[in-house]
Amino acid sequence: MKDFICSRIKKIKPSGIRRLFDIANEIPDVISLGVGEPDFDTPWHVREEGIYALQKGRTFYTSNSGLPELREEICKNVKRKYGLYYDSNNEAVVTIGGSEAIDIALRALIDPGDEIVYPEPCFVSYQPCILLSDGVPVPIELNAETEFRLTPEKLERAITEKTKALLISYPSNPTGAIMEREDLEKIAEVVRRHDIMVISDEIYSELSYKGPHVSIANMPGMQERTILINGFSKAYAMTGWRLGYALAPAHIMEYMLKIHQFAIMSAPTVSQYAAVSALRDGDKDIEVMKESYDQRRRFLMEAFREMGLPCFEPYGAFYVFPDISEFGMSSEEFCTALLKAENVAVVPGSAFGECGDRHVRISYAYSIDTLKEAMKRLGRFVQELRERPRQ
Amino acid sequence: MESEIRKKIIGIIERDARLNAGEIAAMLGLDAEETASEIRAMEKEGIICGYHAFVNWDKTDDDKISALIELKVTPQRGNGFDRIAEKIYQYPEVESLYLMSGGYDFTVILKRATMKEIAAFVSSKLAVIDEVQSTATHIVLVRYKDHGTSFIEPRRDMRMVVTP
Numbered sequence: 001m002k003d004f005i006c007s008r009i010k011k012i013k014p015s016g017i018r019r020l021f022d023i024a025n026e027i028p029d030v031i032s033l034g035v036g037e038p039d040f041d042t043p044w045h046v047r048e049e050g051i052y053a054l055q056k057g058r059t060f061y062t063s064n065s066g067l068p069e070l071r072e073e074i075c076k077n078v079k080r081k082y083g084l085y086y087d088s089n090n091e092a093v094v095t096i097g098g099s100e101a102i103d104i105a106l107r108a109l110i111d112p113g114d115e116i117v118y119p120e121p122c123f124v125s126y127q128p129c130i131l132l133s134d135g136v137p138v139p140i141e142l143n144a145e146t147e148f149r150l151t152p153e154k155l156e157r158a159i160t161e162k163t164k165a166l167l168i169s170y171p172s173n174p175t176g177a178i179m180e181r182e183d184l185e186k187i188a189e190v191v192r193r194h195d196i197m198v199i200s201d202e203i204y205s206e207l208s209y210k211g212p213h214v215s216i217a218n219m220p221g222m223q224e225r226t227i228l229i230n231g232f233s234k235a236y237a238m239t240g241w242r243l244g245y246a247l248a249p250a251h252i253m254e255y256m257l258k259i260h261q262f263a264i265m266s267a268p269t270v271s272q273y274a275a276v277s278a279l280r281d282g283d284k285d286i287e288v289m290k291e292s293y294d295q296r297r298r299f300l301m302e303a304f305r306e307m308g309l310p311c312f313e314p315y316g317a318f319y320v321f322p323d324i325s326e327f328g329m330s331s332e333e334f335c336t337a338l339l340k341a342e343n344v345a346v347v348p349g350s351a352f353g354e355c356g357d358r359h360v361r362i363s364y365a366y367s368i369d370t371l372k373e374a375m376k377r378l379g380r381f382v383q384e385l386r387e388r389p390r391q
Numbered sequence: 392m393e394s395e396i397r398k399k400i401i402g403i404i405e406r407d408a409r410l411n412a413g414e415i416a417a418m419l420g421l422d423a424e425e426t427a428s429e430i431r432a433m434e435k436e437g438i439i440c441g442y443h444a445f446v447n448w449d450k451t452d453d454d455k456i457s458a459l460i461e462l463k464v465t466p467q468r469g470n471g472f473d474r475i476a477e478k479i480y481q482y483p484e485v486e487s488l489y490l491m492s493g494g495y496d497f498t499v500i501l502k503r504a505t506m507k508e509i510a511a512f513v514s515s516k517l518a519v520i521d522e523v524q525s526t527a528t529h530i531v532l533v534r535y536k537d538h539g540t541s542f543i544e545p546r547r548d549m550r551m552v553v554t555p
Contacts, residue, residue, distance in 0.1 A: 021553040034553035041546075124555045173555075295403070295418035302417035345552055368407065368418070 012128045016351030020335055024345040031374045032345040036173060038237035038318070039365045043278070043285040046236060050274035058269055064261045066094025066245070067272040073279040074245050078230075082205075082215045084223060090250040093257050094267045094275075098203040098231040098244035103129050104259045105199045105227045105246060106167075110135035114164040119150045120353030121321075123173050123201070127353075136162070141355035144312045144323060148177035152186040159194050166191060168216065169201035171208055171316020174352045174361035176297075178316040181214045188219035198226045203244070206235035206286050209294045210315040217247075224249050227256070232271075234317075235286055236278040241271040293318050296364040296371055303375040307382050318365045321349065325358040327385050335360055341384070342377035396421065400429060401439070408442040447542050448503060449534060455503040457486075457531040460513060462497035463524040472496065475522050484512055495527070 017034075024030050041047075065071065071088040078084050086092055095101040102125060106116065112134040118126050120139040130137040140158045142148045150168060166187075170179040179187070191198055198216055205213040217226040231244025246256060278285075300320050304311045311322035324334050331348035338344050347363075349356030364371060396419070403415050410418075412427035419426070433439045448455070464475050472490050479499060480488045486502035499517070501509055513528055534542050 015555065017553050017555055021551070024552040030552060032552040035550045036554045037550055039548065039550070298420050299414065299418045347553060368410070368414075372414070 008132065008134065012131055015124050016332070017124065017347055020332075020339070020345065020347065020351075023336065024339060027339065027343055030339070030343045030345050031370060031377070033362045033364070033366060033371075033374055034345040034347050035363050035365055036319075037239040037365060038234060038289065039367065040237040040289050042236065042238050042241070042274075043282060045281055046238065046274045046278045049277035050241075050270050053270045053273035058273055060269060062094075062266045062269050062272055064266055065092065065257055066267055067269070067276070070094055070272045070276050070279075071245075073276055074247070077279050078228075078247065082213070082218060084215060084217055084228070084247075086247045087250065091247055091253050093246050093253060093260055094272060095231075095244045095246060095260065096264060096267050097233060097242045098201060098229050099125060100260070100264060101229040101231070101244050101246035102126070102167075102199070102201060103132075104256045104263075105229065105248075106130055106135065107133045107259050108252065108255045109164050109197055109199075109227075111164075113162060115160060115162045116165050116167055117155065117158040117163055118167040119148070119154075119172075121148070121172075121174050121349060121356030121359070122352055123169060124351060126167055126169075130167075135164070138163070139353055139355075141353070142175075142177075143355065144310075144321075144359075147312045147314075148172060148175040148321070149179050149183050150187055151183075152190045155187060155190050159190070159196065163194065163196050165197035165199055167199045167201070169203070171204035171213070172319075173204065173317055174319050174347065174349065174356065175321040175359075176314025176317045176319040177312075178208055178210060178314075179214070179216075180210075184214060184216045184219055188216060188222050191225065192221055196225075198222065199229065200226055201229045203229065203231050204234050204317040205230060207290055207293060207318060208316045209290075209297065213316075227252060232275050232278055236275075236282050237285075237289065238271075238275070238278065241268070241274060243267055243271045243275050293364060296366070296368060299368060299371060300362065300364055300375065303371075303379070307375075307379040309382060318363055320362050320364065321356075321359045322362065323358055324360055327382075331357045331360055338378070338381050342381050344374050344377050344381075397429060397433060397438070400426065401433070404430070404439065404442075445538055445540065447534075447537075449542065453503065455505055456509070457503065457534075458501045458509045459529045459531065460497075460499040460501070460517065461495040461527040461529070462499060462517065463526075464496045464520075464522045465524060466496075467522060475520065478520055479517070482512070482516060484508070 071092045074092055075086045075088040106129050110133040115136045115138045116130045117138045117140055119142050127137045138158050140154050200216050202215060217223045217228050227246055227248040229246050232238040301313060304322055309322045311320055314320055331350045335346055335348045347361040349359035349361060399419050400415060412430055413423045416423040416426040466472055467474055479485060484501055485499055487500040489498045491498055513526055517523060517526055
């Protein structure tokens with residue numbers, strides 16, 4: 001039989017996280033700090049609303065762009081929190097997680113050969129999604145010296161005549177980096193001057209520990225050239241509900257909606273009803289979870305200081321990204337050795353782009369108890385590596 | 392400002408009393424020395440009253456039970472309910488005692504006692520207090536949740552070991 005698989009998908013490498021997962025899965029009692037989702041349960045009032053929707057038989061499709069009351073709540077929420085006005089009728093779409101929103105945004109913009117610039121290390125899906133749209137991924141390598149913030153100089157160097165859009169995500173997975181207003185202003189200036197679009201994945205916006213989150217859409221003249229992506233997974237601990245959204249000017253949303261309409265139809269109905277409750281009554285839930293993440297974040301930073309592991313202070317998401325380059329190992333070697341020696345799973349930085357290879361990603365979506373034990377083991381491991389004679 | 396810090400410290404200790412001052416300081420971004428002295432001060436002032444383990448006795452082979460007793464009393468001239476309360480809470484078998492608004496005055500909670508002990512306590516210790524008008528004793532059948540912790544199903548991490 002001949003090979004029927006298209007060449008486009010063959011070009012895409014399998015996720016680097018997968019390999020580690022397979023090893024970790026074999027080890028009983030592994031302490032994992034490898035998870036990219038909240039450890040909290042979805043707030044009960046949200047789950048209750050989902051159950052009620054099922055009881056009421058709300059199990060049919062919603063309109064393509066999503067339940068009107070959910071779109072209204074989304075727009076109200078974005079206005080209240082980030083001072084951005086979107087029309088819930090024609091500038092919003094409810095998607096299957098932020099992931100789908102990223103996909104349809106890219107597909108709506110990319111003609112074959114168009115370049116998409118994006119900072120690395122970044123979420124594992126960006127490069128594959130660009131390739132699936134026949135776009136050209138142009139990673140911008142960031143490092144801890146700039147606290148993994150995108151600088152206008154680096155952006156400027158990456159932009160060519162073929163650049164269609166900049167794809168950014170702050171607060172960042174895997175680095176935990178944030179971008180503040182001054183940083184975004186400079187980026188916005190470059191974006192406007194080169195007349196390119198921005199896809200801004202702000203899925204971790206609620207988990208920002210140094211003042212309120214600022215969206216790039218909020219910079220002068222930027223809303224008209226920004227596709228804003230967010231969702232319910234991280235803010236409300238709703239990963240499994242698979243619900244996110246995109247906001248964009250009507251003339252762009254029109255086309256994103258076309259893709260969503262034909263590929264997806266509509267987001268899960270029960271999840272949408274539950275999400276209305278999350279947006280209406282979820283502020284307190286976010287506050288409690290955020291406070292808890294922040295305490296763990298500080299706890300880990302102190303633990304790194306004690307073991308002498310360099311780590312820039314991350315102010316967002318629920319990840320820390322310590323530097324392991326002193327051990328002369330690749331991040332994957334480091335993670336595999338740590339897993340074997342101490343049964344602790346963390347994710348190699350290289351899974352998020354080559355330039356992440358000096359780092360590992362540690363998630364603090366875990367109880368303090370778990371983090372305490374994990375840091376004890378990591379400290380012991382690091383100490384042993386330092387005492388081991390160099391080959 | 393100081394009370395903000397105290398609230399944060401208590402918030403953490405109340406959930407996990409095993410964390411030491413250094414760990415709490417790290418979690419809150421405070422100085423370890425300062426945190427330790429703040430905790431000592433709160434112990435002295437009776438804000439932090441103890442550090443106890445939280446036990447689900449239903450999981451042991453202990454077959455003692457808990458009772459909640461509603462008490463109606465006649466308040467005394469001069470010191471209202473306080474003197475009566477003292478007569479009750481001095482008994483070591485009383486786990487908790489609350490003065491209530493509503494249909495009755497005191498809630499008395501007895502923990503880990505036998506039926507006989509509860510009967511004896513109500514009839515020969517509570518009911519004989521002059522000011523007590525009436526008692527109503529309720530037996531706890533199932534403890535679903537206590538101290539913010541569900542007893543029914545221990546929470547299990549259902550997430551995959553590694554995810555993006």
